[in-house]
Amino acid sequence: MFQIFDVRGERAASVVRIAALRDRLRAEGLDGFIVPHSDEHQSEYLPPSAERLAWLTGFTGSAGSAVVLHDAAAVFVDGRYTLQAAAEVDPAAATVVASAETPLGKWLSARLKPGDRIGYDPWLSTVGEARKLAKRCADVGAVLVPVATNPIDAIWPRRPTAPLGPVDLHPQALAGEAVVDKLRRVATKLGERKADALVLAKADAVAWTFNIRGADVAHNAAPLAFAILRREGRPQLFIDARKLSNAVRAALADVADIAEPAALPEAIDGLAAAKLRVLADPEEIPAALGERLVAAGGVLVEGEDPTLLLKARKNTAEIDGARKAHLRDGLAMVRFLAWLDRTAPSGTIDEIGAIEALERFRSAAAHDDGSALVDISFDTIAGAGPNGAIVHYRVNRDSNRKLDQDSLFLIDSGGQYRDGTTDVTRTVAIGTPTAEMRDRFTRVLRGMIAVSRARFPAGTAGAQIDVLARLPQWEAGLDYDHGTGHGVGSFLSVHEGPQRLSKTGHVALEPGMILSNEPGSYRTGAFGIRIENLVVVTPAVAIPGGERPMLGFETLTLVPIDLRLVDVAQLGKAERDWLNAYHARVRAAHGKRVSPEDRAWLEAATRAV
Amino acid sequence: MFQIFDVRGERAASVVRIAALRDRLRAEGLDGFIVPHSDEHQSEYLPPSAERLAWLTGFTGSAGSAVVLHDAAAVFVDGRYTLQAAAEVDPAAATVVASAETPLGKWLSARLKPGDRIGYDPWLSTVGEARKLAKRCADVGAVLVPVATNPIDAIWPRRPTAPLGPVDLHPQALAGEAVVDKLRRVATKLGERKADALVLAKADAVAWTFNIRGADVAHNAAPLAFAILRREGRPQLFIDARKLSNAVRAALADVADIAEPAALPEAIDGLAAAKLRVLADPEEIPAALGERLVAAGGVLVEGEDPTLLLKARKNTAEIDGARKAHLRDGLAMVRFLAWLDRTAPSGTIDEIGAIEALERFRSAAAHDDGSALVDISFDTIAGAGPNGAIVHYRVNRDSNRKLDQDSLFLIDSGGQYRDGTTDVTRTVAIGTPTAEMRDRFTRVLRGMIAVSRARFPAGTAGAQIDVLARLPQWEAGLDYDHGTGHGVGSFLSVHEGPQRLSKTGHVALEPGMILSNEPGSYRTGAFGIRIENLVVVTPAVAIPGGERPMLGFETLTLVPIDLRLVDVAQLGKAERDWLNAYHARVRAAHGKRVSPEDRAWLEAATRAV
Numbered sequence A, B: 001m002f003q004i005f006d007v008r009g010e011r012a013a014s015v016v017r018i019a020a021l022r023d024r025l026r027a028e029g030l031d032g033f034i035v036p037h038s039d040e041h042q043s044e045y046l047p048p049s050a051e052r053l054a055w056l057t058g059f060t061g062s063a064g065s066a067v068v069l070h071d072a073a074a075v076f077v078d079g080r081y082t083l084q085a086a087a088e089v090d091p092a093a094a095t096v097v098a099s100a101e102t103p104l105g106k107w108l109s110a111r112l113k114p115g116d117r118i119g120y121d122p123w124l125s126t127v128g129e130a131r132k133l134a135k136r137c138a139d140v141g142a143v144l145v146p147v148a149t150n151p152i153d154a155i156w157p158r159r160p161t162a163p164l165g166p167v168d169l170h171p172q173a174l175a176g177e178a179v180v181d182k183l184r185r186v187a188t189k190l191g192e193r194k195a196d197a198l199v200l201a202k203a204d205a206v207a208w209t210f211n212i213r214g215a216d217v218a219h220n221a222a223p224l225a226f227a228i229l230r231r232e233g234r235p236q237l238f239i240d241a242r243k244l245s246n247a248v249r250a251a252l253a254d255v256a257d258i259a260e261p262a263a264l265p266e267a268i269d270g271l272a273a274a275k276l277r278v279l280a281d282p283e284e285i286p287a288a289l290g291e292r293l294v295a296a297g298g299v300l301v302e303g304e305d306p307t308l309l310l311k312a313r314k315n316t317a318e319i320d321g322a323r324k325a326h327l328r329d330g331l332a333m334v335r336f337l338a339w340l341d342r343t344a345p346s347g348t349i350d351e352i353g354a355i356e357a358l359e360r361f362r363s364a365a366a367h368d369d370g371s372a373l374v375d376i377s378f379d380t381i382a383g384a385g386p387n388g389a390i391v392h393y394r395v396n397r398d399s400n401r402k403l404d405q406d407s408l409f410l411i412d413s414g415g416q417y418r419d420g421t422t423d424v425t426r427t428v429a430i431g432t433p434t435a436e437m438r439d440r441f442t443r444v445l446r447g448m449i450a451v452s453r454a455r456f457p458a459g460t461a462g463a464q465i466d467v468l469a470r471l472p473q474w475e476a477g478l479d480y481d482h483g484t485g486h487g488v489g490s491f492l493s494v495h496e497g498p499q500r501l502s503k504t505g506h507v508a509l510e511p512g513m514i515l516s517n518e519p520g521s522y523r524t525g526a527f528g529i530r531i532e533n534l535v536v537v538t539p540a541v542a543i544p545g546g547e548r549p550m551l552g553f554e555t556l557t558l559v560p561i562d563l564r565l566v567d568v569a570q571l572g573k574a575e576r577d578w579l580n581a582y583h584a585r586v587r588a589a590h591g592k593r594v595s596p597e598d599r600a601w602l603e604a605a606t607r608a609v
Helices: A010-027 A052-057 A079-088 A104-111 A127-139 A151-155 A179-192 A203-210 A246-253 A261-273 A287-295 A307-312 A316-346 A351-368 A385-389 A435-453 A462-474 A573-593 A596-605 B010-027 B052-057 B079-088 B104-111 B127-139 B151-155 B179-192 B203-210 B246-253 B261-273 B287-295 B307-312 B316-346 B351-368 B385-389 B435-453 B462-474 B573-590 B596-605
Strands: A032-036 A065-069 A073-077 A095-098 A117-120 A143-146 A197-200 A226-230 A236-238 A257-259 A277-280 A299-302 A381-384 A407-413 A415-417 A424-430 A485-487 A496-501 A514-517 A520-523 A527-530 A533-539 A550-555 B032-036 B065-069 B073-077 B095-098 B117-120 B143-146 B197-200 B226-230 B236-238 B257-259 B277-280 B299-302 B381-384 B407-413 B415-417 B424-430 B485-487 B496-501 B514-517 B520-523 B527-530 B533-539 B550-555
Touching (some): A010 A052, A010 A151, A032 A052, A032 A151, A052 A073, A052 A151, A065 A104, A073 A104, A104 A127, A127 A143, A127 A287, A143 A287, A179 A226, A203 A226, A257 A261, A261 A287, A307 A496, A316 A596, A351 A381, A351 A407, A385 A407, A385 A527, A407 A527, A424 A527, A435 A533, A462 A496, A496 A514, A514 A550, B010 B032, B010 B151, B032 B151, B052 B073, B065 B104, B073 B079, B104 B127, B143 B287, B179 B226, B179 B307, B203 B226, B203 B307, B257 B261, B316 B424, B316 B596, B351 B381, B351 B415, B385 B520, B407 B527, B435 B520, B435 B527, B462 B485, B514 B550, B573 B596
Parallel strands (some): A032 A117, A117 A143, A236 A257, B032 B117, B073 B095, B197 B277, B236 B257, B277 B299
Antiparallel strands (some): A065 A073, A197 A226, A226 A236, A381 A407, A485 A496, A520 A527, A533 A550, B032 B065, B065 B073, B226 B236, B485 B496, B485 B514, B514 B533, B533 B550
């Protein structure tokens, strides 16, 4: 499952490819073209057929975009990716621009002339994005032009074909709710918004609704598909028939009309002709569909996709599944960390070796309990020494580092299991850590514990919890430039909304939501520290004298935290109690399932402090 | 300055008044009428001439609205005012509706029939409010109709005339910036938004821009006025000439063209005729002006009023002024609290007596340093025992309570001085407090200290700081239903945006912003606790090893916190250190200026714990 993405060669090709695109644009009468990192489903992780940005510019990050004009080209990336983009993008081909300072629209409108025609692929940009871009163009008298076919596809010689991963049914025992019941709840939400139909373009929304899983995109369990749900009447599922076995097709046909994705535009015309009020999230629906609906005289009701919150609030079966998946995943991590401690002193382990070892342990632990590791849940981030400070680091043959003595090693990884999706980060000392490393690690840990222990009333937003993780760092003049936590799906996306712990996390936390809890601390060129557990929001146990029902978090992840990096003197009593209780849980969970050798390691690693 | 608002009699009149309004509506062909609590400037505190909601319905709260239909009438209030509205509004006249559950628009659209014509006064509703109401009406086939004159004014026999408080110039030494420099900074902001002009309707925005203060509305230093600022060219100030002395008029004429408010609509037409792009905040500009501009063919650029943030970031002169005002105000509070402790055991003090005494101390302390108390900054909230649990309690002759033994007394008050606006709350024990009172007081104090001690990076929003004040309560299953802090003006509004510490405080805190820090705890029918200091955002002192510039708060308020209510065992070391250091500051500030008797009290009240 682990693949090394080798960018050499790609980088050198970008000058030629961008020149070819410009020829094509000239032939089509366009003065420029927008290249987002996206597919028709606004997926975070793309199938190879949709990796147009990487193919064209060499930039392989999970977020970004490019603009190609005849006399300039730029790749726009956020703070996570400035270092990586600088390494991957040939300056002779395109300039790397920090999107926080100069967003694409601003860069574009500063360069456009009245009358310029800028192309974009309306399947790859949402209604909301296209609207903003069109306004930027209009402000300077230029015009944004949808293209019928993507000009990159015409110049990309061996462009991979669209994926055809087989679709599985996600059994009721794991999903916890039948499709018909989900459809009924969605119909109620549509009624509340006075809408007749809902267009779903996000793959995980479709997968959740129809209790299906697939294998189209690496590490992602949602098959690529669209759907139209209705307040009354049968839903339509638009999916390539070649992905469906006869049995799966028969089961789906019980609850939905099944059609090819190519039939979707006509179905949109049908909604318009029937004068239905069609709900769609303008930040999710492709401009191609939204504009078609409006052009055909339909009523587009813009609003949040109601499946988003329904999916985020996990039911009992999903939470039970998550607990089982974490038990299995934690066992693999315990075996891995024990192996790492035994082997690292030899000086033979490098980042790639560690990743491959961890994957073996994950596969084995899944087999242990009769389950199977379906896939890892994202490309493992394994940063030795200074590579740990690159927040979204992904190793390649050039960057691969040995785990040096007296350094830190950060490893962020996860698994896709049928009963749940995991995501865990641990930072371990190789040799003897410095006082600074221990001080910082302890501050990160205290932040993580503060979130774990939080009790808060209903209605509390993620932004309010985020701050708890930062306080121990703010006290020391430190901070980190990423959110504290993201939502996690149930055998679905490892990044799932709308819940999040971050400055912009305005959504209220609700029971059943699963989130990561992952503060970090980074010293560029030296080390990175991050500790990540997944937690699920639960009603908190009532306290005598308490007047209001409170919520809290149950920690799902069961993996030791490196005590060699903890400055116990910095911990308050409540923090120490939490850490000891957590380690007691970890020991009890795995103690009987590991080898005697690993058990001795586990006992030491989880000792009370 | 203290006035008791006696609501008896008003309540009895509302049935008759609403009937008279209905007759008037029938004559004008209207099926209903909207009555907001507002004036033409969206003021929080209204001149008597704008107290239409109170006159019509008897409800005297500082926020709310009413709808009168022919067969129903309702008064909409938020959680702070449900108890008060129930007492003030005659159920035979109108129903009290909790706006959190049933907002006005929802209530209205459930009762409207197609073809209904609902009147509203476009001077009292903003562009944004009118747009939402119009949509609610349109959804059910009804229509929202602006009235040329307010029908309430026609039936209100002795309606007070509009106020004519004299206008003073706010000297440069206190304002810290000349009008021309403020205008230049606003012009730059207009340039950034590609706007040519800005319409100001908020009185405090106009007062800040032109360095003027007035006396139109009790406790509020901003004269009622409008203005049009321009990117290029002279601004226009629309203000009743009778408020201006010759000297003030001459000074203002140096920087602006002065006109009567009645000339404003024509000036709006002029902007439209000149095809200017006119910036206005849709939540501030009266619908009458916004719609007039658009009807005359002008371009309304909707966006936040740029003076809002400029005014919020106080300059050095304003911060120095605030420190002086708080020194003076703290002295009055020390004398008051010492007097209270000496006098309360006699059992003779009631809420009104305490309010009057505090006002005497404030006037005297201002005289002490050659200054003068211009006004109190809002109606003092003085809640004895259970009255303390009513968050926005305002005493009247019926509700006035004695300060009983073994109870709590909450007093929230402030002063308007030429150099600054103050706002301070203290809760004191009368007799012996219960363990529960001490536990809760200590949690409130810990929350207040956590905010006071906070260090945070630039970009941190008020919502993130708000949570620090709540944590000690969340731990015990408690919370409070108001924000932790509001912005405060500089000899201007005691409630000022955009900064705030609350769940919805999305604005980043910036150096110079003054905020209140006032967590509370309330037990209905028993007691209320609130501790409030004002703080100013400042750059934090750098810490060795710190990597990022941090911000923090300097506490401005210098008034003892009742140690009899502090459970010292509940405080951590850092909290105890803060409290002792704060009390040392309070003692040093006032020790030499009070009588020997008060000094002895102050020494005991500020002793180290």
